[in-house]
Amino acid sequence: GAGVSQTPSNKVTEKGKYVELRCDPISGHTALYWYRQSLGQGPEFLIYFQGTGAADDSGLPNDRFFAVRPEGSVSTLKIQRTERGDSAVYLCASSLSRGRGNTIYFGEGSWLTVV
């Protein structure tokens, strides 16, 4: 596809459950990012991948959050033991490569609701 694709678009889960969110970046983009956006706020950085490796995971809030990108393309954000405070829109983005000035394109997001 032409843009960043995220699935599912909406997910409702019970507190304590495990959740996986998938991101398919723009073809040829080596840099991939995950952000989280709470209602009324700007996106907050979670993690950045360059190729297969997590080059910067300083934004992950705690060890319940984990992300992988095993083949350098599709990425999965994994949340264990979900809490109600995890409810947010999880945005994936990609760019041609790392570096200031490379345009970052966002997907439509996965809306997670923890009940």
Place this chain on the structure above:
Amino acid sequence: GENVEQHPSTLSVQEGDSAVIKCTYSDSASNYFPWYKQELGKGPQLIIDIRSNVGEKKDQRIAVTLNKTAKHFSLHITETQPEDSAVYFCAASNQAGTALIFGKGTTLSVSS
């Protein structure tokens, strides 16, 4: 780390008027400043960006100015139209270039 402040949080204008949104940043090492437009239920969409070696950039009705000395940058929309109504976010790159730090957003309403 980088901190980005954005104001105003809400802005209402009449169709045809200009709109200005201002942002300040804290990290003097930042050198990339994009602006995103986000409509309800959608992801952020890049509308314009500026790099630190340029003071101003224009694209049709949209312009961005950057003052590196004062560490602030602004978005200017001229001849506003109802379809410009959305939430606008400014952002600045972190020092490593691995992330964008976003402002809290400005909700722009253009009434006809």
